[in-house]
Amino acid sequence: MRSDGSPSAPLGLKVAAACGLLFLHLPIFLIFVYAFTTEEKSFAWPPPGLTMQWFAVTWNRPDVWEALSLSVRVAAISTLVALVLGTLCAAAVSRTRFFGRETISLLVILPIALPGIITGIALRSAFSLAEIPFSFWTIVLGHATFCVVVVYNNAVARFRRTSGSMIEASMDLGADGFQTFRHVVLPNIATALLAGGMLAFALSFDEVIVTTFTAGQQQTLPIWMLEELIRPRQRPVTNVVAMVVVLVTLLPILVAYYLTRDGDQIAGSGK
Amino acid sequence: MTSAVSFQKVSRHFGSVRAVDMVDLDIVPGEFFAMLGPSGSGKTTCLRLIAGFEQPTSGSISIFGERAEGVPPYRRNVNTVFQDYALFPHLNVLDNVAYGLMVKGVGKLERQKAAEEALSLVRLPGYGARRPSQLSGGQRQRVALARALVNQPKVLLLDEPLGALDLKLRENMQEELKSLQKALGITFVFVTHDQGEALSMADRVAVFNDGKIMQIGTPEDIYQRPKTRFVADFVGSSNVLPPDFVQRYSGQHRWGSLRPESIRIGRAAKGDGVAARLVSTNYLGATTRLALDADGLRLHAIVPAGAKLPREGEAVVLTFNREHLHLMDEPG
Numbered sequence: 001m002r003s004d005g006s007p008s009a010p011l012g013l014k015v016a017a018a019c020g021l022l023f024l025h026l027p028i029f030l031i032f033v034y035a036f037t038t039e040e041k042s043f044a045w046p047p048p049g050l051t052m053q054w055f056a057v058t059w060n061r062p063d064v065w066e067a068l069s070l071s072v073r074v075a076a077i078s079t080l081v082a083l084v085l086g087t088l089c090a091a092a093v094s095r096t097r098f099f100g101r102e103t104i105s106l107l108v109i110l111p112i113a114l115p116g117i118i119t120g121i122a123l124r125s126a127f128s129l130a131e132i133p134f135s136f137w138t139i140v141l142g143h144a145t146f147c148v149v150v151v152y153n154n155a156v157a158r159f160r161r162t163s164g165s166m167i168e169a170s171m172d173l174g175a176d177g178f179q180t181f182r183h184v185v186l187p188n189i190a191t192a193l194l195a196g197g198m199l200a201f202a203l204s205f206d207e208v209i210v211t212t213f214t215a216g217q218q219q220t221l222p223i224w225m226l227e228e229l230i231r232p233r234q235r236p237v238t239n240v241v242a243m244v245v246v247l248v249t250l251l252p253i254l255v256a257y258y259l260t261r262d263g264d265q266i267a268g269s270g271k
Numbered sequence: 272m273t274s275a276v277s278f279q280k281v282s283r284h285f286g287s288v289r290a291v292d293m294v295d296l297d298i299v300p301g302e303f304f305a306m307l308g309p310s311g312s313g314k315t316t317c318l319r320l321i322a323g324f325e326q327p328t329s330g331s332i333s334i335f336g337e338r339a340e341g342v343p344p345y346r347r348n349v350n351t352v353f354q355d356y357a358l359f360p361h362l363n364v365l366d367n368v369a370y371g372l373m374v375k376g377v378g379k380l381e382r383q384k385a386a387e388e389a390l391s392l393v394r395l396p397g398y399g400a401r402r403p404s405q406l407s408g409g410q411r412q413r414v415a416l417a418r419a420l421v422n423q424p425k426v427l428l429l430d431e432p433l434g435a436l437d438l439k440l441r442e443n444m445q446e447e448l449k450s451l452q453k454a455l456g457i458t459f460v461f462v463t464h465d466q467g468e469a470l471s472m473a474d475r476v477a478v479f480n481d482g483k484i485m486q487i488g489t490p491e492d493i494y495q496r497p498k499t500r501f502v503a504d505f506v507g508s509s510n511v512l513p514p515d516f517v518q519r520y521s522g523q524h525r526w527g528s529l530r531p532e533s534i535r536i537g538r539a540a541k542g543d544g545v546a547a548r549l550v551s552t553n554y555l556g557a558t559t560r561l562a563l564d565a566d567g568l569r570l571h572a573i574v575p576a577g578a579k580l581p582r583e584g585e586a587v588v589l590t591f592n593r594e595h596l597h598l599m600d601e602p603g
Binding site: 163165168169170173174176184 | 354355360375
C-alpha cells in the first residue's frame with residue numbers, strides 16, 4: 001500500500017482509463033451527432049453539414065408517435081403491476097417466515113438473471129399453448145416479469161432496514177392495518193418504491209428481446225428503431241428518437257440513484 | 272375489585288416450545304408490576320399477550336374485566352413502550368407523540384396540544400420539531416413514553432425500558448418512572464432481566480423461568496423468602512444450601528437459602544461455625560464479595576468495604592444468624 005506517496009496515478013494508467021471511457025461513450029456521442037447530419041442515406045464521417053430538420057421530420061412521423069405512445073403505456077402499466085406485486089412479495093418475504101420463503105425469493109429474482117431470450121421464448125410458447133393472442137397485455141406481462149424484480153429488490157432492502165416493531169407500535173397506538181400501511185409503512189418505503197418504479201420504467205422502455213417474442217404486430221419504440229435501421233429511409237430520424245430514449249431512460253435512473261442514496265443516509269442516521 | 276390484568280391458565284406455544292405455560296396472574300389496578308426472568312423465560316411473551324401482539328394458545332386473559340382474546344392490539348386500551356422505542360423516523364417528535372390521537376381522528380390543534388403536554392410530562396418540552404434521529408437514547412426513550420401516555424392507557428407496558436441506557440441514566444430513569452407512575456396512577460407492567468431494577472422499582476415482582484411463574488410477591492418477599500432454588504439464585508445470587516446442610520441448622524431436610532450479606536467471616540474456630548477456605552475476593556466498591564469453599568460447597572459472602580479480610584487461601588470460620596437461613600418449599 002502506498003499510503004504516504006502521491007495520490008496521483010501514473011500517466012499510463014490515466015491514459016488507459018481515458019481510452020476506456022472514450023470507448024464506452026464516444027459511440028453514444030456519435031449517435032447524437034448523426035441526429036444533426038444532412039446526409040440521410042448513410043452515416044458518413046465527418047457529417048457533410050448540420051441541420052435541425054430531422055427534429056421536425058420526426059415530430060411529423062405518425063409511426064414514431066405510435067411506437068412512443070405504446071412504449072410509454074407498456075412501461076407505465078408494467079411498472080404499476082410490478083409496484084403492487086413486488087411490494088407485496090417483499091413484505092411477505094421480509095416480514096414473515098414460512099415454508100419455501102427462500103425459494104420464493106429466488107424465483108422472484110430469477111427472471112432478471114435469466115437471459116431475456118429464454119424468458120421471451122418461454123412466454124411465447126406459454127402464450128401459444130394457452131391460446132392467448134398477442135396484444136398490448138402480453139407485452140405488459142413479459143415486461144412485468146423483470147420489472148417486479150427491480151421493485152422487489154428495492155422494497156426488500158428497505159423493509160429489512162425498517163424496524164419491525166414500528167408496525168407493532170402503530171397497531172399498539174390504535175391504528176388498524178390500513179392506517180398502519182398508510183401512515184407508517186408507505187412513508188418508510190416510498191422512496192424505495194419510487195426508485196424501483198423508475199428503474200423498472202426505464203428497463204421496460206428500452207427492452208427489445210422479450211418484446212420481440214411477446215408482441216404481435218405492434219412496435220414498441222426500441223423495436224421500431226431496430227426495423228428502421230434495416231430500411232435506410234430518413235435515417236437520422238432514428239438518431240433523434242435515440243436521443244429521446246436516452247433522455248427518457250437516463251433521467252429516471254439518475255433520480256432513482258439520488259433517491260435511494262438519500263434513503264440510505266436517513267436510515268443510517270437513525271441508528 | 273377487578274384486576275387490571277388477569278391471566279387464567281394462559282399458555283402460548285410456538286410449535287413444541289412452551290413460551291408461556293399455564294400462567295395464572297393478577298395485576299392490581301394502579302400497581303407497578305415487574306416481570307423478571309432470564310431471556311427466554313416467557314416474560315416478554317406475557318407482555319405481548321397483554322398488548323395483543325400474541326394470542327394465547329389456551330387459557331383466558333382479561334383486561335379490566337374485559338375478555339382480551341381475539342381483540343387486536345389497536346382495540347385495547349393498553350400502550351407499550353418498546354425496547355428499541357420504535358419511534359417513526361419519518362415523523363418529527365410532536366407527530367410521533369400525537370400519532371395515537373391522529374389515527375383516532377382527534378383534530379390537529381387538540382392533538383398537538385395534548386402531545387406538547389405529554390412531552391412536558393416526560394421533561395422534553397419544546398422538542399416537538401426535532402426528528403427522532405436527532406435525539407439521544409435517553410431522549411428517545413422519553414418520547415416513546417410520551418407517545419404511549421398521551422393515549423391515557425389503562426395499562427402501560429414497558430419492555431426492558433432501561434436496557435439500552437447507560438448506568439447513570441438508568442438510575443435517573445428508574446426514579447422518574449416510579450414517580451411518574453405514582454403521579455398518574457396508571458398500572459405499569461414492565462419486563463426486565465435485571466433483578467436490581469425489578470426490586471427497586473416494582474410494587475410486586477413475578478419471577479419467570481421456563482414459561483412459568485416461579486414466585487409472585489413484593490420485592491422483599493422475593494429477596495428474603497425465595498420459594499425455589501431458581502428464585503434464590505436468580506434474585507440477588509443467594510447461596511443455595513443443600514438439604515443435608517440445612518438439616519444440621521434447622522432440623523428440616525429441605526433446600527435452604529442464605530443471603531451473602533448474612534454470612535459473617537471469622538478467623539478462629541468458635542461456636543457452631545462452618546469451616547471454610549477463602550477462594551477469592553472481589554472488590555465491588557461499597558462492598559467486597561468473597562468466594563468461599565466449605566468442604567466442597569461453594570458459598571458467597573458480601574462484607575462491607577474496609578472490613579479486615581483474611582488472605583486468599585486462608586482457612587476461615589463462617590457464622591450466620593439461624594433466623595437468616597430461609598427454608599424453601601422444595602423438599603430435599
